[in-house]
Amino acid sequence: MSTTPQALSDPSDASASQKPRGGVIDLDPMTRVGGALGVRVTTDGTRITDAHAAGNFFRGYETLALKRDLRDVMPIVSRACGWCGGAHMTTASLALEMAFEMRPPPMAIGMRTIAQATEAIWVHAAHLAVRAAPDYCASVVAKTTPRLWAKARVAKAPGASIHGYGTIADLMEGMTPLTGRYWTETLPAGRRVQEMISMFYGKFPHPSVAAPGTVAATLSWATFTEYFTRLVASVDYVKQVCALWDDLIAFLYEADERFLTLGQRPASFIHAGCWDDVRSAYTYEGLDENGRARLAPPGVMIDGNIETRNLSEVHAHITEHVDHSFYDIEVEGGHDRRGDSLPDGHPWTQRNIARPAQRDEQGAYSWCAAPRWGGHVVESTPLGRLWLTATRDDFPTNDFIEATGSSIRILVPMNFQPETIVEWKIPERVNALERLRADAYGIAFAGLCAAITLLKGFELMRTGEMEQSIPLDIPEDETMGVGLWETGRGFNAHWLRGDAGRVTNYQIISASTLNASPRDADGRPGPMEEALIDSPIIEESSGDELTGIDAMRVIHSFDPCMNCANH
Amino acid sequence: MADTAGSRPSYDPQDPFAPTAVRSMLQIPSPAEAGLRMGPIEKIYLIWLAGGSCDGCTVAVVAATQPPVEKLIAGLVPGLPRVELIHPGVALEAGAAFTENLAMAERGELDAPYLIVWEGSVFENDSSGEGAFYRLGQDRDGRTTSSTEWLSRLAPNAAAVVAIGSCAAWGGIPAAQGNVTGSIGVMDFLERDYRSALGVPVVNIPGCSPVGDNFMETAAGVLLFLQGMGPLPEFDELGRPVWIFGETVHRRCPRGGYYEEGIFAEAYGEKECLVELGCWGPVVQCNISERGMVNGIGGCMNIGGICIGCTMPGFPDKFAPFYAVPPGTLVSATTSRVFGGFTRRMREVTQQDKNITGRWEGKDKPSGWARFQSRPTKSAKLVHKLYRAYQNTKIGN
Ligand code: SF4
Ligand code: SF4
Numbered sequence: 001m002s003t004t005p006q007a008l009s010d011p012s013d014a015s016a017s018q019k020p021r022g023g024v025i026d027l028d029p030m031t032r033v034g035g036a037l038g039v040r041v042t043t044d045g046t047r048i049t050d051a052h053a054a055g056n057f058f059r060g061y062e063t064l065a066l067k068r069d070l071r072d073v074m075p076i077v078s079r080a081c082g083w084c085g086g087a088h089m090t091t092a093s094l095a096l097e098m099a100f101e102m103r104p105p106p107m108a109i110g111m112r113t114i115a116q117a118t119e120a121i122w123v124h125a126a127h128l129a130v131r132a133a134p135d136y137c138a139s140v141v142a143k144t145t146p147r148l149w150a151k152a153r154v155a156k157a158p159g160a161s162i163h164g165y166g167t168i169a170d171l172m173e174g175m176t177p178l179t180g181r182y183w184t185e186t187l188p189a190g191r192r193v194q195e196m197i198s199m200f201y202g203k204f205p206h207p208s209v210a211a212p213g214t215v216a217a218t219l220s221w222a223t224f225t226e227y228f229t230r231l232v233a234s235v236d237y238v239k240q241v242c243a244l245w246d247d248l249i250a251f252l253y254e255a256d257e258r259f260l261t262l263g264q265r266p267a268s269f270i271h272a273g274c275w276d277d278v279r280s281a282y283t284y285e286g287l288d289e290n291g292r293a294r295l296a297p298p299g300v301m302i303d304g305n306i307e308t309r310n311l312s313e314v315h316a317h318i319t320e321h322v323d324h325s326f327y328d329i330e331v332e333g334g335h336d337r338r339g340d341s342l343p344d345g346h347p348w349t350q351r352n353i354a355r356p357a358q359r360d361e362q363g364a365y366s367w368c369a370a371p372r373w374g375g376h377v378v379e380s381t382p383l384g385r386l387w388l389t390a391t392r393d394d395f396p397t398n399d400f401i402e403a404t405g406s407s408i409r410i411l412v413p414m415n416f417q418p419e420t421i422v423e424w425k426i427p428e429r430v431n432a433l434e435r436l437r438a439d440a441y442g443i444a445f446a447g448l449c450a451a452i453t454l455l456k457g458f459e460l461m462r463t464g465e466m467e468q469s470i471p472l473d474i475p476e477d478e479t480m481g482v483g484l485w486e487t488g489r490g491f492n493a494h495w496l497r498g499d500a501g502r503v504t505n506y507q508i509i510s511a512s513t514l515n516a517s518p519r520d521a522d523g524r525p526g527p528m529e530e531a532l533i534d535s536p537i538i539e540e541s542s543g544d545e546l547t548g549i550d551a552m553r554v555i556h557s558f559d560p561c562m563n564c565a566n567h
Numbered sequence: 568m569a570d571t572a573g574s575r576p577s578y579d580p581q582d583p584f585a586p587t588a589v590r591s592m593l594q595i596p597s598p599a600e601a602g603l604r605m606g607p608i609e610k611i612y613l614i615w616l617a618g619g620s621c622d623g624c625t626v627a628v629v630a631a632t633q634p635p636v637e638k639l640i641a642g643l644v645p646g647l648p649r650v651e652l653i654h655p656g657v658a659l660e661a662g663a664a665f666t667e668n669l670a671m672a673e674r675g676e677l678d679a680p681y682l683i684v685w686e687g688s689v690f691e692n693d694s695s696g697e698g699a700f701y702r703l704g705q706d707r708d709g710r711t712t713s714s715t716e717w718l719s720r721l722a723p724n725a726a727a728v729v730a731i732g733s734c735a736a737w738g739g740i741p742a743a744q745g746n747v748t749g750s751i752g753v754m755d756f757l758e759r760d761y762r763s764a765l766g767v768p769v770v771n772i773p774g775c776s777p778v779g780d781n782f783m784e785t786a787a788g789v790l791l792f793l794q795g796m797g798p799l800p801e802f803d804e805l806g807r808p809v810w811i812f813g814e815t816v817h818r819r820c821p822r823g824g825y826y827e828e829g830i831f832a833e834a835y836g837e838k839e840c841l842v843e844l845g846c847w848g849p850v851v852q853c854n855i856s857e858r859g860m861v862n863g864i865g866g867c868m869n870i871g872g873i874c875i876g877c878t879m880p881g882f883p884d885k886f887a888p889f890y891a892v893p894p895g896t897l898v899s900a901t902t903s904r905v906f907g908g909f910t911r912r913m914r915e916v917t918q919q920d921k922n923i924t925g926r927w928e929g930k931d932k933p934s935g936w937a938r939f940q941s942r943p944t945k946s947a948k949l950v951h952k953l954y955r956a957y958q959n960t961k962i963g964n
Contacts, residue, residue, distance in 0.1 A: 029704050031658040031665055034622050036701060036714075057701040057714075059619040059688075064745040069888035075875055076883060079740050082623020082776060108836075126629075134659050139583040177659055178652070184637045187629065191861060194630045198865025201872075203855070204630075205623040205776050208872030211890060216835030218871040226864075326698065354747055356698030359711065468836030472890075547584045552661065563621045 025548040029056065030555060032131040034083055035562030037516065039528075040361075041551045043537055048551060051525070051532035052361050053516050053560075055368030058326070058354060061567040065506035070096060070474060070498050073506065074210050077494065080508065081563040082205040083126075084487035086119045086197065087274075088494070088508075088564070089210050091483035095496040096212040097282050098337070099481030100474060104213035105467040106278035110457045111215040113275045113295070114227070115200035115207075116485075117450035121234075122193045123488030124382065124442045127559045128241065129186035132436050133175035135553045136248060141172055144539045144549045151255045158250070159243030162417065168251045171244060182244070189237045196230045199223055214469040224457060231451060236417045238444045245440040249433045258536040263432030263554035265531040266303045269384030270373050270514065272314060272493060273298035274486035275449050277396065278456050284337045287311040287484070292394060295449045296486060299388040302376050306391065315484055317374040318493070319345030320352075320509060324518040325369045327352040332505065333497070337480045347495040347507035348480065367566040370517040370526060371509045377520075379430075379527035380490030380511040381558060383438035386424055386445065399455075400448040410444045432531070432557035439559070442488070474501050487511060489559050512565035515558045528558050576667060584660045586667040588612065591651045592678050600642035600649060606794025608648040612681035614672060614721065615654035618701050618714055619741035619750050620687025623776035624732040625656055630861040631779030634787060647790050651679070666704030666712070673720050680726040680764070682786075683718070688734040688741040688750035690715050700748045718756070727763045727789065728753060729770045731782055736771035736806075737880040744884050754806065765793075771806040775877035778858055781811050805880070807852070812878065817848035819857040820868050828914070829907030831900060836871060842900050845890050846873040849899065853878045916947045917954065 022045040028038030036056035041048050061080040065073050073096065078089035090112055097104065104112075134140065142149040152168040165171035174182040194204055200217050201207030209216045217223065252259040275295040276282070282290050291298040291311030298311040308314060316336075322329055330351045334341055342349050352369060359365045372378070386408055389395065395403040402409045407425040424441035427434040460466070475498075483494040490511030497505040517526030525533060532554050539549050578585035580593040596609070615625070628636060634644045642649030653668045672681050690700040693713035703714040722728055730753040733739040741750035754761075754769045761768060770789075772782045785808045791797030801809040817823060825831070825840040832839040842849070848856070851874050855866045867874055876886040883889075920943060927933045943951065 026663065026705075027661045028702075029655055029661065029665055031655045031661040034656075035620075036617070036655075036703065038702065054702075056703070057617075057619070058748065059700070059741045059750070060745065060747040061740075063747050064740060064743060066745050068744075069890070071890045072883075072887050075889055076740060076743075079621055079623070079775060082621035082626045085621070085623065130657060137583075137659075140659070143583055177657055178637070178640050184641075187635065187637050191630055191632070191635075194861040195864040198860040199870065202865050202867045202870035203776070203860050203872070204865065205621075205626045206877075208867035208875070208877075209870050210872065211835050214835050216871045218836055218838045220838075356700060358696075358698055359702070469834050471834075548661065549584075561622075 023545070025546055025551060027548050027551060027555070028054070032134065032556060033560045033562065034081070034512070034564070035566065037560055037562050039551065039555055041532055041548070043546065046537055048532050048535045048537065051529045051551070052365055053518065053526060053528050054359060054366040055516060055562050055566040057562065058367040058566050060354060062352065062506050062508060065503050068503050070099065070501055070503060071212055071472070073496065073503060074212065077506065077508070078210070079206055080567045081561060083123055083561055084119060084489070084564065085206045086115055086201055086204070087485060087487035087492055089207055090116055091485040091492050091494045093210070093212050094282050094483030094485055095481035095494045097481070098284055098483070099479040099496060099498060100212060100472060101283070102213050102470060102472065103281050105470060106465055107219070107457070107460050108214040108468050109276050109280060110278040110453055110460060111200055111217060111219070111468070113278070113453045114450050114457065115197060115215055117275050117446045117453065118193060118196045120446040120488035121443050121450070122190060122197065124439045124446065125186055125190055125193065125241070128245070128436065128439050129183055130177070131559065132439070132556045133182055134177040135549065135556055136172060137175040137177065137180060138169060138172040139176065140549060144547055146540060148255055152251065155251050157247045159247045162243040163240040163247070165244070168247065171248060189234065192230050192234060196227055199227050211469065212472060216469065219466065219468065224454065224461070228454065231447065231454070232413065232415055234447065235412050235415045238412055238447055239417055239420050239422065241440045241443055242422045245437050249437055252433060256538060258538050259433060260429065260431060262535055262538065262550060263435070263531040263557050264429055264535065265379070265527060267301060267387070267430045268303060268376055268378045269301045269387065270314060270378040270380050270491055271296070271298055271384050271388055272484040272486055272491050273311060275453070278453070278460065284482070287315065293396070295396065295452065296385050297388050297392050298484070300373055300378065301384065301388065302378070309392070311484060315482060315493075317343065318347065318509065319343055319372055320347055320350070321345060321370040321372065321520040322352060323370070323521045324364055325366050326355050326357055326364050327369060328355050329353070347493070347509060348482070348497070351505050351507065366518040368513055368516050368518060368562070370520040371514050372520055377524055377527055377530060378514060379558070380514050381435050381438065382442035382488070382490070383430060383435050384490065385486070386438050386441060387426055389445070390424070390426055398452045400451060401445065408441070408445065410441070410448050412444055412448070432554045435557035446488070476500060487564065489561060489564070490514070492564070508567045510561070510564035512558070512561045516560045516562065516565050528555060528560065531558070576663065578664065578667070584664055586660055586664050586671065587651065587653050587658055588668045588671050588677055596642060596649065605646045606648070606796060608680070608790070608793055610649045610651055610679040611726070611790065612651045612653060612672070612677055612679055613684060614669065614681050615652065615684045615686065616714055616717060617655070618685065618687040618689045619734055619748060620732070622656065622686070624686045624782070625654070627776040627779040628731070628782055629779065631783040632862055633780045633784050636783070644787070646794055646796055647787060648794070663704065669717050669721065672724070675724065683721055683725045683728045684731055685718060685728065685735045685753050686731050688738050689718060689753055689756040690748050691751050691756060692749040718753070722757055722761065722763070725763050726765050727767050727770060728757065729772065729786070730754065731772050732777050733773045733775040733877055733882055736773040737882070739775055740883055769806055770802065773807065773812070773878040774853070775882065777878070778855055778860060780858060781808070781854070785811070811854050812852040814852065814854065815849055816851050816853040816856045816868070816874055819854070820848055821856060822868050826903055827907050828911035829904035830911070841868055841871070841873045842896050843892055844873050845892055847876045847886055847893050848874040850895070851876045851879055913950070916943070916950050919943055919947065920951045
């Protein structure tokens with residue numbers, strides 16, 4: 001990747017001749033992430049030359065699940081993450097549904113989809129405002145890139161009539177943590193979303209309304225109407241967030257084209273898909289069919305080419321490496337549910353044993369393991385989700401969302417602001433800003449996926465299909481299950497083995513396990529490390545040491561959540 | 568940002584990446600904020616640290632509205648000091664600049680008192696400079712520090728230590744069967760004799776996750792007390808706020824009426840009492856059935872979830888397997904089925920009577936919605952007569 005330091009070649013600027021100082025920037029602890037992360041980057045002053053991302057903590061959720069009643073994995077394992085506990089609970093439920101061979105009724109699946117899409121709204125919105133936006137706030141931009149700040153002060157924001165910020169500088173003021181308008185408006189907006197989640201889950205985080213195969217909320221008209229009024233009350237926020245990030249990103253690309261390559265890496269993604277159709281059935285044999293019916297589709301893309309859209313293949317080629325992580329591996333079993341053999345390192349065939357040690361970048365340096373797909377380094381972010389959605393030709397017919405092949409058109413209904421079609425287009429490259437843009441449009445996508453399913457819920461109510469649960473039949477002999485699902489951030493999977501109604505092995509891989517992974521067996525960096533390495537240093541030097549803002553922007557674009565990642 | 572051994576780093580308070588505490592010292596209260604000042608304390612630092620956490624308590628506190636966090640940190644809650652939040656989840660600064668906040672607190676360099684709020688279990692054996700289950704920055708000599716060590720270093724001079732969530736309070740899930748990290752609760756870690764600088768033992772706000780407002784309300788209560796305005800909040804023998812955790816969740820459960828009348832849900836999603844699906848509510852100290860989860864919305868059994876005892880020191884192992892019926896239920900539920908069943912039938916009879924005005928007597932139907940006037944049976948009529956007679960006697964009044 002070559003960088004064109006356009007701003008530096010601007011002769012009118014005297015400070016351009018000063019070269020930023022190279023060296024090591026130690027972002028440990030890294031702030032504004034989920035859980036504990038430490039990132040160390042090396043720079044030569046114009047670009048990042050090396051990077052190591054270290055998961056800094058570990059609780060042992062895979063071990064905590066062992067020997068428990070199979071049904072209890074839902075409330076136990078979902079508590080690994082306080083941001084997306086509902087997604088972990090759903091993933092655990094899917095693993096159990098496969099193991100128990102149960103088929104939840106349509107209303108249960110519908111409620112799960114609504115609750116899960118709503119949880120994704122919360123994760124995207126909170127991430128953008130609380131974690132990512134401060135990297136672009138006025139004081140940071142003015143301090144680290146005075147020339148960019150000067151441009152921002154005179155740059156009109158094209159979306160002012162939607163988001164209310166007259167200039168880009170106003171918008172950057174709004175991004176100030178704790179006091180900025182974007183920050184302080186997101187908290188109440190997010191609270192409304194938390195209310196919506198609590199209507200289905202009773203509690204958020206950590207849903208209390210759960211049992212295998214169902215969201216056990218007692219449904220009434222009030223559930224749907226109270227949900228619906230809040231969803232409608234949220235649509236203007238969605239329009240504003242899309243417009244706000246579009247304006248910021250357009251300005252940054254225009255003002256300094258090095259932003260194009262900030263955090264760039266190949267378009268290689270893995271997604272398990274999520275948000276089931278109410279009529280779907282989740283079985284090992286039927287994974288592909290189930291995946292196709294999901295609103296957010298599964299698939300693997302390597303270097304921009306779609307390798308597969310079959311959920312079974314997404315699953316079959318996953319391996320997990322611990323060569324640079326604080327674990328030992330114990331191998332057990334080499335077969336899947338059907339008795340077919342699995343590749344070495346597949347999560348169904350092994351367990352990780354914690355082995356705490358000093359951080360050593362040549363050896364082990366992270367509590368995060370390194371999952372790969374068919375040997376490829378793959379990321380899982382909202383960007384991949386939207387990309388796989390835009391390019392599918394089988395998006396279910398509906399009133400709000402259209403996949404055009406190169407974009408997703410989302411109709412966001414009227415509230416105080418008029419009905420708006422927001423359109424997310426496949427970007428030319430995978431970089432830090434495009435990840436954030438996908439987060440913003442991800443709010444609209446998730447919100448309208450919830451709306452689509454809400455209409456199906458009304459339909460089920462009309463036809464009287466109100467059944468929410470079916471009796472459990474817990475197998476007494478050996479059993480296996482895998483839950484393949486997504487959190488707001490991306491891929492999430494739980495592998496379960498049980499015997500005599502008890503858990504004998506439990507393995508978890510989440511989006512952040514993939515994204516924040518350390519080097520693998522072949523020494524290849526994880527996606528976040530890869531995105532950091534060769535990324536430009538845009539920060540202008542004033543003779544001080546670098547603050548590391550460029551690295552922070554890349555790291556936050558992945559919304560790393562080490563709770564999920566290290567578990 | 569690198570820190571050279573021995574030297575004290577210097578930070579520019581105008582630098583957005585300087586430690587929060589350094590920047591805070593320059594901050595002049597806004598006129599709105601100054602106008603709301605009422606007590607002796609203008610500002611307090613809230614240092615939020617974590618061990619075996621999931622961030623869920625943080626997420627729960629974001630949902631709180633009594634008061635909302637954005638008002639508290641802006642100093643806009645009348646009577647309360649401005650809360651200067653030092654939280655890795657929101658801090659602008661990273662790396663050494665973030666840990667410098669902690670070092671300043673330890674060296675006594677903050678310009679206001681500090682509270683510690685701890686989320687997650689404490690990894691008891693995590694020692695700095697070695698492999699640790701939670702690494703949190705480095706000391707000036709480059710030695711890796713663990714979050715456990717920071718708790719040891721900061722607790723003695725903290726105004727108070729608040730353990731938020733069941734993991735911090737009791738150990739919670741990381742400390743349950745399968746605990747490979749040496750997880751324990753804060754109270755156990757700091758030991759029984761621990762007193763904060765203000766003489767308070769560890770305050771516990773349990774729950775997995777807790778209700779955000781339970782934390783906010785307690786924090787606001789303590790701050791109001793320190794301002795010389797509110798009474799000293801009352802805590803029980805386990806350091807829990809009494810007004811929050813003094814009652815069982817069953818006593819204020821919206822399904823309590825079903826329990827009393829002996830009607831129980833048989834499947835998830837049904838509207839009746841959940842005890843036979845495994846609800847532990849009758850013995851669990853929690854207020855979620857009354858307060859809800861977010862802004863009064865949600866709550867476990869309010870929505871349909873059994874109580875799995877997530878606020879209790881015995882959580883999770885003493886409540887697992889969660890989906891089995893609690894043993895005591897056999898006795899209590901059978902009793903309420905028998906007596907409640909009788910009471911319910913009597914109530915149905917009375918309710919029917921009260922659904923008819925005197926003017927409708929003798930009409931064939933009361934409204935366009937009804938197909939016929941429901942008429943009390945002979946025995947019901949007799950019951951009503953007796954009941955009315957009783958209502959009008961002295962004893963009845
Ligand atoms: S649902 Fe639980 S808390 Fe509510 S009445 Fe029944 S037993 Fe009590
Ligand atoms: S009702 Fe039970 S499960 Fe729900 S929050 Fe209270 S203690 Fe936890």
